[in-house]
Amino acid sequence: MGNIGALFQALPGAVSQGVLWGIMVLGVYITFKILDIADLTVDGSFALGGCVCALLVVEKGRGPVEALLMATLAGFIAGAVTGILHTLCDIPAILAGILTQIALWSINLRVMGKSNTPLLKVDTIFSKLVAVSGMPQSTVAMVTGIVIAVLLILFLYWLFGTELGCTLRATGNNEDMIRALGRNTKTAKLIALAISNALVGLSGALVCQSQKYADIGMGTGAIVIGLAAIVIGDVLFGWVRSFGSKLMAAVVGSVVYFVIRAIVLWLGMDANDMKLISAIIVALALCIPVFINKWRNYHSYSEEGPTC
Amino acid sequence: MLTLTNVYKTFNKGTINEKKALNGLDLHLEDGDFVTIIGGNGAGKSTMLNMIAGVYPIDCGKITIEDKDAQSGVEKVINLSRMPEYKRAAYIGRVFQDPMKGTAAGMEIEENLALAYRRSKSRGLKWALTRSYRWGITKKEKELYYEKLKTLGLGLEERMTSKVGLLSGGQRQALTLLMATLEKPKLLLLDEHTAALDPKTAKTVLDLTGRIVNENHLTAMMVTHNMKDAIRLGNRLIMMHEGRIIYDVSGEEKKNLHVSDLLTKFEEVSGGEFANDRMMLS
Incomplete structure (x- = not known):
């Protein structure tokens, strides 16, 4: 265990990381919460975003903003591939995601040409903003992340209020019904998967620029982090009702996750154990409500009739 | 026919x-x-x-x-x-x-009706990006839904923002019937x-x-x-x-x-x- 000062030093970095990963969580939210699909493409498309970003910034000498946009586009295409496998070829969503994810591993290696690329000598949006504002890197990353996240939440809030967005929500709710009401559920799913992974790709590129390297394995376990963040957001903000606040809760969940992670590391645990801890967090968060319910039902039983 | x-x-x-x-x-x-x-x-x-x-x-x-x-x-x-x-x-x-x-159980009564109301409406990108539902169901639409729900005689017109999942099977079936004919x-x-x-x-x-x-x-x-x-x-x-x-x-x-x-x-x-x-x- 380090001293408490070290923890406070680590916190700004953790928060900024949480916000940047939070953009990926928004993507996961679309598939997991709205479409009711666990989309495993995420692990691949997150790394894809990072790899595309690194390739453009380091090898091609392009600007960091252009790299972000291209990474978003790459994620969009990756999601569309999963969507096509799922809708056109009737492959179950989980399997379609796994197929794209595993294919992306090779594609990402091809994109970068090696397993990791440092971005030490090039400009990133963060280094540029640090130069302009004079604030520390972690603050800049946090503020930039918050601005982007808020813009995206506004976009998603708008999108899910449109005819298309409502078709997406209804598709996750009751596919038979919405097809009987004349909406093409296959197109809806394809679009949702593509938009979701576009956000994931963008998040991958942002994380790549903030940590100043891209790694072939940077997306491993991203889906679990995404689920953990959503679940944490749900637990903390279960009472919020509006769609916008729920998206906000997901991003805050991501921040909380990374703060927990910082604390765990500060407690002296191995960083490699983090995946185990993530899995435990998700599993606990998913099963605690179930057990509370069962416990309540069991104990509210009385043979004599109502006690009230 | x-x-x-x-x-x-x-x-x-x-x-x-x-x-x-x-x-x-x-x-x-x-x-x-x-x-x-x-x-x-x-x-x-x-x-x-x-x-x-x-x-x-x-x-x-x-x-x-x-x-x-x-x-x-x-x-x-x-x-x-x-x-x-x-x-x-x-x-x-x-x-x-x-x-x-x-x-759709997770959506409100009026959202369900709004989906049904657009059953045979034109499609296309412009249509798809038109805002509606919940944040933009017009007042006129709401009045229409209110009147239609009233004809069911189940009191659903007073619960238009309730989630459909809270309704009983009979209420949901009556609502579906209304949606199919809206x-x-x-x-x-x-x-x-x-x-x-x-x-x-x-x-x-x-x-x-x-x-x-x-x-x-x-x-x-x-x-x-x-x-x-x-x-x-x-x-x-x-x-x-x-x-x-x-x-x-x-x-x-x-x-x-x-x-x-x-x-x-x-x-x-x-x-x-x-x-x-x-x-x-x-």
Whole structure:
């Protein structure tokens, strides 16, 4: 265990990381919460975003903003591939995601040409903003992340209020019904998967620029982090009702996750154990409500009739 | 109005589980027909409705529907035979047997109605990005929904922002019925839509069905296992057996039917089959 000062030093970095990963969580939210699909493409498309970003910034000498946009586009295409496998070829969503994810591993290696690329000598949006504002890197990353996240939440809030967005929500709710009401559920799913992974790709590129390297394995376990963040957001903000606040809760969940992670590391645990801890967090968060319910039902039983 | 010509459908073709569900089905519906459909399990009643709605493709044959062109007002024949399910929805409203199937549980009553209200509306990118639902359902729309919900007499008009998941099966089925007819369909398909309800609720929903169909002069097909209902409702009754229509009665003749007549008819059919079996064995 380090001293408490070290923890406070680590916190700004953790928060900024949480916000940047939070953009990926928004993507996961679309598939997991709205479409009711666990989309495993995420692990691949997150790394894809990072790899595309690194390739453009380091090898091609392009600007960091252009790299972000291209990474978003790459994620969009990756999601569309999963969507096509799922809708056109009737492959179950989980399997379609796994197929794209595993294919992306090779594609990402091809994109970068090696397993990791440092971005030490090039400009990133963060280094540029640090130069302009004079604030520390972690603050800049946090503020930039918050601005982007808020813009995206506004976009998603708008999108899910449109005819298309409502078709997406209804598709996750009751596919038979919405097809009987004349909406093409296959197109809806394809679009949702593509938009979701576009956000994931963008998040991958942002994380790549903030940590100043891209790694072939940077997306491993991203889906679990995404689920953990959503679940944490749900637990903390279960009472919020509006769609916008729920998206906000997901991003805050991501921040909380990374703060927990910082604390765990500060407690002296191995960083490699983090995946185990993530899995435990998700599993606990998913099963605690179930057990509370069962416990309540069991104990509210009385043979004599109502006690009230 | 609706014409089915020589429609065949076989499930699990070429396997040991092969099942001929529709066996050269011919049917013609006139505008405003309210047809009740009876028949034993596996007679092909639900399959027929599903084929019309486009849930599965048909093996061969033709399904057409007549529709007035919105601009010119000219009647034209639309071939539904190979049209995907979601496109047929422009002409067809449906209520399923399972009350859970016709509504989106996680969405509000008014959101469900708004989805239904746009059933046959134009598509396209501009349409898709039009804001509506919840944040933008117009006041006029809300008033319409309020009035329509009021006609159900279930008090749902006061709960328009409640999630549909909170409603009972009967309430959900009544709502589905309203949704299927909110935007007047060319054809209304009711697949045993009261089978999962208790007798009292079933009667309420059934009376509502009769009223909505009559008031809107809808063309409708209703599958039921209740012979009394089949006689009481509608102007035409068909009995199915082994993927074919074996009895088709309408008008005065139908009004004068009794359950015992239908039972006799049923026995005739199965009896005939029995005789055939005997002949084959002897």
